[in-house]
Amino acid sequence: MRAASGDAAGAVDSADAGFAARALMRAASSATLATQRAGQPFASLVTPAITAEGEVLLFLSTLSEHTRQLQAEPRCALLFTGPAAEHNPQTAPRVSVTGVAEALEPGEARDALMRRWLARHPYAALYAGFGDFGLWRIAPGAALLVGGFARATRLGGAALRPDPAAVAAIAAAEAEILAHVNAEHADALRAIARGLLGGGEGAWRMVAADPDGCDLAPAGDAEGRVLRLGFPTPVVDAGGFRAALVAATKAGRAALAG
Template structure:
């Protein structure tokens, strides 16, 4: 995994951070050549494939069934009053429904990112879709655009598989034995003390970071570097908890 000058993230890593952190995105589809845009709430699979929980009643779902080629726009926060300073990623790809045993596991991952959706997640008209990435354009701010080839954008498959195999053990151990560390991380990310009635937990882990949740609240821990093993994840969580505690003492 490459980085820029003085440890800055590479464009590919910056793009993955934006994609994985986004709680919403704009989905672009088309029908008979007419473009159509809609708001969707993605989660992201370990391999960086966006996951969408879509209703068959939605126009964009009907359009994807007829033409699976689509695009997603993920955005961060603007750096000042000019909206053009907003970092963003346009990801192109092909959408497909997900079925079988894989659907249950990926649905759980989507719900971990959007726990409020449990109220309607089991409605009969909803189903899980996955977008297979084809390429991306990162605009890191005003006049800073980088086109990313798929080979550069996607995380290393071996590392993805290694963390996927270790994820359940990591999550179970951290939540059972290090709840105070998770709370310190959440407090640091949100800039406020976590609500005592809703303890913060690690919900999911991937090569770029971890998702934390407390009831219907969620936040994203961005790792400082690419994680290719459970030991890498442990080191990132220890670092984040230490930084969070230090910030609380000096704040």
């Protein structure tokens, strides 16, 4: 595996388990959250979004049991699961992530992260302003990646984080990338969404970008399913992002052509 760049390519181990774990996390529209109260474990369904840095965002109601438990004991775990390769569910790739949750205080930083979460879950705009909801962040401390039956790899928190320089480079270019692609390359987004990701007819727009890929949403449809385009390798700058998007467009058009 090699890191895609507009100028040069740097070597990355082909068994980059951290990148594989992040890909699972970023593609998941839901996850299982494990909390506890007085030593009694509790599991619930949550809807995560992953920041460019690889942190987990959760938008939680204060009325929920898991929120009350996190307020008392912020140590928690999350299980992200991909599709199984066959009828045996143990062939499904998955990653269990442990960390400490923190409720984010109002401010510009929280607002930016809330926009990131809403890009992944646009339907939630209906209740995003409710006073009994809050945005939480979990920085992964460790993880166990299972690539399928009897294929497990333990990871430290650092392995789950993308290269900080790449994160900064894409973050600096994200607004320009989204504006340009959405204004000038609607046909490319449609080819990617339909040809590669199983999306439906109609227009698509890019709503978030990071070193590992990007998120696409149906244009003008807050209820539509957001799709994740994961790159084959992490990119390190805007040039690499463009190259990865061009390759995905070609593959999408080829798939549609049959």
